[in-house]
Amino acid sequence: xxxxxxxxxxxxxxxxxxxxxxxxxxxxxxxxxxxxxxxxxxxxxxxxxxxxxxxxxxxxxxxxxxxxxxxxxxxxxxxxxxxxxxxxxxxxxxxxxxxxxxxxxxxxxxxxxxxxxxxxxxxxxxxxxxxxxxxxxxxxxxxxxxxxxxxxxxxxxxxxxxxxxxxxxxxxxxxxxxxxxxxxxxxxxxxxxxxxxxxxxxxxxxxxxxxxxxxxxxxxxxxxxxxxxxxxxxxxxxxxxxxxxxxxxxxxxxxxxxxxxxxxxxxxxxxxxxxxxxxxxxxxxxxxxxxxxxxxxxxxxxxxxxxxxxxxxxxxxxxxxxxxxxxxxxxxxxxxxxxxxxxxxxxxxxxxxxxxxxxxxxxxxxxx
Amino acid sequence: xxxxxxxxxxxxxxxxxxxxxxxxxxxxxxxxxxxxxxxxxxxxxxxxxxxxxxxxxxxxxxxxxxxxxxxxxxxxxxxxxxxxxxxxxxxxxxxxxxxxxxxxxxxxxxxxxxxxxxxxxxxxxxxxxxxxxxxxxxxxxxxxxxxxxxxxxxxxxxxxxxxxxxxxxxxxxxxxxxxxxxxxxxxxxxxxxxxxxxxxxxxxxxxxxxxxxxxxxxxxxxxxxxxxxxxxxxxxxxxxxxxxxxxxxxxxxxxxxxxxxxxxx
Numbered sequence: 216x217x218x219x220x221x222x223x224x225x226x227x228x229x230x231x232x233x234x235x236x237x238x239x240x241x242x243x244x245x246x247x248x249x250x251x252x253x254x255x256x257x258x259x260x261x262x263x264x265x266x267x268x269x270x271x272x273x274x275x276x277x278x279x280x281x282x283x284x285x286x287x288x289x290x291x292x293x294x295x296x297x298x299x300x301x302x303x304x305x306x307x308x309x310x311x312x313x314x315x316x317x318x319x320x321x322x323x324x325x326x327x328x329x330x331x332x333x334x335x336x337x338x339x340x341x342x343x344x345x346x347x348x349x350x351x352x353x354x355x356x357x358x359x360x361x362x363x364x365x366x367x368x369x370x371x372x373x374x375x376x377x378x379x380x381x382x383x384x385x386x387x388x389x390x391x392x393x394x395x396x397x398x399x400x401x402x403x404x405x406x407x408x409x410x411x412x413x414x415x416x417x418x419x420x421x422x423x424x425x426x427x428x429x430x431x432x433x434x435x436x437x438x439x440x441x442x443x444x445x446x447x448x449x450x451x452x453x454x455x456x457x458x459x460x461x462x463x464x465x466x467x468x469x470x471x472x473x474x475x476x477x478x479x480x481x482x483x484x485x486x487x488x489x490x491x492x493x494x495x496x497x498x499x500x501x502x503x504x505x506x507x508x509x510x511x512x513x514x515x516x517x518x519x520x521x522x523x524x525x526x527x528x529x530x531x532x533x534x535x536x537x538x539x540x541x542x543x544x545x546x547x548x549x550x551x552x553x554x555x556x557x558x559x560x561x562x563x564x565x566x567x568x569x570x571x572x573x574x575x576x577x578x579x580x581x582x583x
Numbered sequence: 584x585x586x587x588x589x590x591x592x593x594x595x596x597x598x599x600x601x602x603x604x605x606x607x608x609x610x611x612x613x614x615x616x617x618x619x620x621x622x623x624x625x626x627x628x629x630x631x632x633x634x635x636x637x638x639x640x641x642x643x644x645x646x647x648x649x650x651x652x653x654x655x656x657x658x659x660x661x662x663x664x665x666x667x668x669x670x671x672x673x674x675x676x677x678x679x680x681x682x683x684x685x686x687x688x689x690x691x692x693x694x695x696x697x698x699x700x701x702x703x704x705x706x707x708x709x710x711x712x713x714x715x716x717x718x719x720x721x722x723x724x725x726x727x728x729x730x731x732x733x734x735x736x737x738x739x740x741x742x743x744x745x746x747x748x749x750x751x752x753x754x755x756x757x758x759x760x761x762x763x764x765x766x767x768x769x770x771x772x773x774x775x776x777x778x779x780x781x782x783x784x785x786x787x788x789x790x791x792x793x794x795x796x797x798x799x800x801x802x803x804x805x806x807x808x809x810x811x812x813x814x815x816x817x818x819x820x821x822x823x824x825x826x827x828x829x830x831x832x833x834x835x836x837x838x839x840x841x842x843x844x845x846x847x848x
């Protein structure tokens with residue numbers, strides 16, 4: 216074998232084309248998860264206090280698009296669908312995708328399977344600023360309202376998410392060598408600090424404020440409107456469109472920071488890109504829906520176990536299945552204790568934990 | 584192709600490397616030898632542009648190494664580091680394909696996949712192609728990494744291969760094959776700079792040997808000039824004997840046989 220001379224790659228015969236293909240599950244995965252997502256969306260918009268059948272759903276959509284001229288579906292169902300259900304499902308899809316993609320890319324960046332968006336301060340920062348608004352609303356709310364309208368809390372929460380992440384990032388540059396481990400540790404430190412201030416404010420809050428704070432911390436898609444969907448959509452879209460381009464660099468990072476650098480990865484710029492994209496998506500999501508835990512952590516694990524660790528499949532798959540998981544969780548959250556609503560954050564963690572343990576167990580079983 | 588000029592590296596008043604100069608020509612195999620902590624890995628890290636020298640300069644193809652962009656360097660030289668821990672279940676093929684990443688944008692071309700196959704064959708692990716990297720033994724993993732580095736410079740004219748202890752964990756046969764492979768590459772115009780622990784292998788395969796001691800260049804030159812009984816004693820603190828035997832093509836370095844004393848207890 217060794218004695219054979221090294222030659223340039225010989226011209227390949229067309230027959231060997233097939234044999235040389237890189238086994239990739241990307242296409243298969245996109246089909247499976249795409250169909251699953253469409254199914255979940257259809258299921259979610261149909262179910263609720265006023266149930267819509269699939270046939271009625273088709274007529275509602277088709278008549279709006281002008282495919283059929285007249286429909287027998289009651290006006291009320293059409294309104295529920297267009298004004299209440301659809302924006303809410305759209306919001307669930309967007310937020311789920313943002314949480315999934317941020318979790319997948321941050322786990323890659325930190326080379327750590329327990330990383331998700333909470334680690335770089337997005338969530339805690341947004342919470343702190345949102346609670347700040349809830350606490351100070353008596354005095355300054357009107358001023359803020361003029362600035363950002365009814366979405367003042369969302370606006371401030373997004374600013375809080377961005378500022379806290381920036382603080383974590385800058386601190387990691389000052390405190391350490393700029394490696395991702397320092398970034399991770401700074402994230403943990405700032406999270407604890409921000410958490411303490413949040414706790415202090417919770418301690419000072421009165422009963423009414425406490426209720427708002429709790430509600431915010433547990434997350435809910437109840438406030439979904441087309442306006443909030445349109446506000447979140449561009450941020451999530453940028454995150455979903457550009458993150459897959461970083462998958463090659465994230466794959467190389469698996470080899471270690473220095474090996475990745477020797478293969479042309481500029482760690483500093485990769486770190487900035489991942490953090491900015493993740494913060495945009497998750498910051499916007501947290502701003503409109505509060506903190507929704509566990510999705511960003513667990514979804515990448517599901518994809519990794521099922522479709523392999525390549526970041527291209529992982530990132531796209533995490534966006535799709537994040538959307539699926541959140542759509543389903545939101546459907547349950549608004550139906551299980553109807554006519555009231557269970558905060559979605561409770562559901563994602565409650566259902567996520569046993570599932571997560573199961574995945575860990577599966578992984579161990581596979582290794583043996 | 585690569586010239587180090589009075590290179591030094593200091594961290595917080597501790598000098599790890601001082602005043603090291605040498606010049607690598609195309610087709611040369613350089614072995615860096617020295618005791619633990621002599622600065623071998625530090626030197627490799629500077630040659631690979633991971634760390635910038637605190638004094639002196641390194642030129643690569645007549646241009647300062649600092650002026651290269653990481654992406655351009657990745658298309659000219661490959662680096663194999665000492666530690667290669669991967670916990671995610673990538674397949675061997677995927678890992679070796681990472682060596683081709685600098686050469687394609689989104690999807691690997693047919694050519695890239697063909698190079699991966701050839702490199703897998705070259706290091707004798709074609710049958711491991713679809714195995715999960717974490718399930719391999721240490722020596723097998725190291726060979727996958729060698730294949731990955733090989734794939735990176737496969738098509739490069741006068742490419743440079745920087746290896747930090749490339750044969751760690753490999754068995755006798757594969758150590759031999761790896762060095763043969765490196766030798767073969769040099770005949771094709773590649774240059775290889777490797778940290779080598781086994782002095783016999785350095786003696787057998789290297790064109791030039793750089794011996795480091797306490798961060799200084801202690802000796803430099805052909806293997807016969809550098810790997811002498813006197814220099815090895817000075818650099819490693821161990822008395823050795825260099826034996827020439829008619830049946831061996833190369834001289835053999837062996838530690839001075841000392842009877843194991845029974846008085847230790």
